[in-house]
Amino acid sequence: MSEAAPVPKRSNGRDRPEAIVVGAGHNGLVAACYLARAGLRVLVLERNAYVGGAAVSRRLFRGFTYSNCSYVCSLLRTEIIRALDLPSYGLQIIPYEGGCTLMRDGGHLALYDNHDALRREIGRHSRRDAEAYDRFMRDMLRHCRFIKPLLLRAPPDPTTLRPRDLRELLYLGRHFSGLGEERMYDTLRFWTMSCADLLDEYFESEIVKAHLAGSSIIGTALGPRSPGTAYVLLHHYMGSIDGTVGAWGFARGGMGAITQALASALRANGGEIRTEASVDRILTRNGRATGVVLSGGEELHAKIVVSNLDVRRTFLESMDAADLPQEFLAQVRRFKIRGSSGKLNIALDGLPRFPAIPPGAPCIRGDMHVTDTIDMLERAYDDWKEGRWSRRPYIDMLIPTQIDPTMAPPGKHYMSVFVQYCPYHLAEGPWTEERRARFGQTVIDSIAQHSPGFRDLILHAEIRTPWEIEKEVGLTEGNIFQGELTFDQLLFNRPIPGYAQYRSPIRGLYMCGSSTHPGGGVMGAPGANSAAAILRDLRR
């Protein structure tokens, strides 16, 4: 340890951490929790003054709590919630009661959790689609069931003959053939399809398709017509709340409640967290990780370093290129992390009105989308391709304060507005305050079209482009998944072919962020899988 280190407590060897986790995002915390539970001395280092990464609740305006990055919860694996006993550390997830899509012509499609109501509502747009909806959900559920056991396993490397990989491949093969012939073909097709083609096979009504297609583009630099987006759709369906597969909900107190619960669980297991400790470099010697250097120059040593940063930040920005194999570095540079989403957090003086929606309908107590055709989503994507924010963006907005009053003063409301697409690189030049404001205005105008008087309710709006997300959270290009969810970056390819099992070319250095399998979203699976790999290597 460096002499200058202002951490007197850690000066004797027995207290030295055995594992250092770089970054206190949800995955870093999950990994740390699992390691601490196994008896390791764990130290988590966080650059910001608060833990949570992109799963945070922040007070940025008087009396209001914003879930200012990620905003709803579903993917967090039940196995992790149970194993770490998160509810006892204050985690409470409240499923939302519906959802809706607002159309340009003033119409709407509402989604209810009451099956009969839902059927009647879809039947209002198309009776055939009401029938098809059940079939669609059944099929999606089947795809979820197929992928679920794969989420908490390290993907096998299909190019080796190591017994473990062969065993896992065999498992995968058995799991696949267990589907039966017909379903195997369906699964093969599903994984390579575009969301638009998938939905065309079920539905005829534009609004139903557009409503469902939203989830296929969130966070990605793809449009609904790009092959592979059917999988992205599934990625948003494979979570669950209280056993209801595909359900989404609010974390009480905002998304920070998840990472706060994880932090408490970690501390209870003897782990330590240091905030405002920015890791400058990961130290290696003879191909082994030895610790980290903080930006102040302080050195912290440990045999195991776990990086919650995305793969580019870990290997390109926190390490010396000379310490890594050239071919590996070339692959890291090829890893695609593309900023495509924006976010607005808005403090409202009251509950906005949506005249299209029947008064009292529960569908505004869930996610409200602004979009009305697949073409509109695709055009929004075309804007991104050309380096513009979408002129008619896809908007996913929620008002959690209707369900969770802790987040705003009485009578006031907090609105979370997720926006797809917003590029990291603007064709017209770098992001400026003025351009950011114009982006915000585009979004607010889109909402105001459906909610008269919306602008007058705004007390404060935090406008976040990919730049702000990158700056604050450390996600490259502000990509919410730490890397595109495309074929070439999933399963055994994520993040780098040959390094999909959380290990790196440096012994003792592991990855645990969303850059690794099974990818982004507040899921925790990468963290848990990474910890499992570490414990296996330690034979614990």
Next chain:
Amino acid sequence: MSACRYDCIVVGGGHNGLTCAAYLARAGRSVLVLEAQEAVGGAARTREFAPGFRVSACAHLLHLMPGWLSRELDLPRHGLRMAAERMPTFALSAAAGVLRIDPRTHGAPAGLSGVDARAYPRYAARMNRLAAALSALLEAVPPRLGTGAWRDRLTLLRLGARLRFIGRRDLREALRIGGMCVQDLLDEHFESPLLKGALAFDAVLGTNYGPRSPGTVFTLLYRMAAGTASAHAVAQPAGGLGALCEALAAAARSAGATIRTGVPVASIVLRDDRAAGVRLETGEEFEAGCIISNADPATTFLDLLGAEHLDTGFVRRVAHLRTRGMTAKLHLALERPPRFAGLEDASPGRIVLAPSPESIECAFNHAKYGEFSTLPALEVLVPSAADPTLAPHGKHVLSAVVQYAPYRLAAGWTEHRHQFLDAILALLEAHAPGLRDSVCAAELLTPQDIETQFRIRGGHWHHAELALDQFFMVRPVPGAAQYRAPVHGLYLCGAGCHPGGGVMGVAGRNAAREVLREAA
């Protein structure tokens, strides 16, 4: 009626139907081929589109047919000759000049310099290695999954082994790039927009995708894989593609097959739940032990057979098959040889007008919403340069594949066809000044024209979109991927089957093998 009984009837005399007939006849079956048009060849016919000017109707290059197929059917003896072989590709752009890409060489294209010239050989070598590994897949009959039949398992094992033995690094790369978009792949290797444009164009040619669509590396590899087995690399048969079909027909006839043209089939006749014959539009009927349809799967199952004979799940899959074409074809009769800026003369080569992947993507953007591309990407050929018999003395024909033209033009093809033609001509004129004035006749085939003229539902010249979710075991649809329909005695042999379109003939040969296997 019993006098007209055949072992096999092939519905449609396209190149796959003829190939299938030739193989069946050589195996001793009595075969009847029924073709609706006045001549065989389907979309690979040579037609006169203006007095004295002849051109290959849809496909205009032969670069996918395996050499062994041509040898097995003895096509050279039946009159097949090449007017040009190993044709180079010239990528043209006003800004960046000319690149000459030779097929099958790993050397950097002439006109390329700097980093790209150094990167190209490695890129080409690896892509060719992957393509060679994939070619085994193209020639195989897709196995059924989960049946436990030793034959299916063996096929899977063989393909798996073949993949494994390409070496670990290549396998990793194959698994990584297989589902990628071609633009990302090219961006990883190259800087030159023109080179990337030319390579990306090959990936999206004939598809409903742009260079940014995931899966386009696969379509590129597919094209290269089929090309590796070709005997002449990129070639132009003397007399156009029609000459190839004539040779196939001759091969079939010499083996004893009967070919009748000008006889459109109205329906497939079932007896005791098995396909037992066909009925012509004239009402005439033919009986046969089995029927092999060269028509596209949707036409075969929904029009010729009838949905009522199939179960609903299967019909739904067929109805969902993506069959809409996105590619148009332009034929021009020219008074003078066209002079493309940067090219010596009307050289026998393939000219690609796609200055960058972005320009192709931009052209694709329109097509997604039912508009034609105002600045389309083109593959231009001057077939008369290598084969003067196609045009009157001193005159020329120009044949161009135009990407993209949606099957359903929102504004209507009848009203806006000339605007599209205008846009293409303007683009050609920009690259070959004076070309426009020398045009004495023009024919533009939109996907709708292709549909009506060649009886391909949707006008897609692969019969069904070639994409990962419509490939191999799921092509055209599960339940018919082994060339066998769910109805006894009915087979498919067209481009809608594995391995898909392009003038390859493998689907026809595989179908024949399956028919013979069944009977044996």
